[in-house]
Amino acid sequence: MTYNVVIMYIVAAILTAIGVVMLLRLRKPSITERKTYAYRMVGIMLTSGGIVLAMSATAMWRWSVAP
Numbered sequence: 001m002t003y004n005v006v007i008m009y010i011v012a013a014i015l016t017a018i019g020v021v022m023l024l025r026l027r028k029p030s031i032t033e034r035k036t037y038a039y040r041m042v043g044i045m046l047t048s049g050g051i052v053l054a055m056s057a058t059a060m061w062r063w064s065v066a067p
Contacts, residue, residue: 001061008057016050019043 022043026036 002064005057005061005064008053008060012050012054012057014050015046015053019046019048019050023047 020043022039025031026039026043031039
């Protein structure tokens with residue numbers, strides 16, 4: 001595994017973790033309507049961005065190892 005792929009996996013994990021935490025914060029009943037909208041939008045975007053980046057890192061890793 002190359003250094004670039006490792007960095008991509010680390011960034012993907014961080015993005016996904018932050019996104020999931022933001023989505024889990026929506027469970028609080030005391031959250032305002034504005035925060036609900038912002039947490040939902042940003043949480044979904046970060047989570048999906050992390051997943052897509054992890055898929056790209058996997059593809060780059062497989063392409064670099066292919067014969």
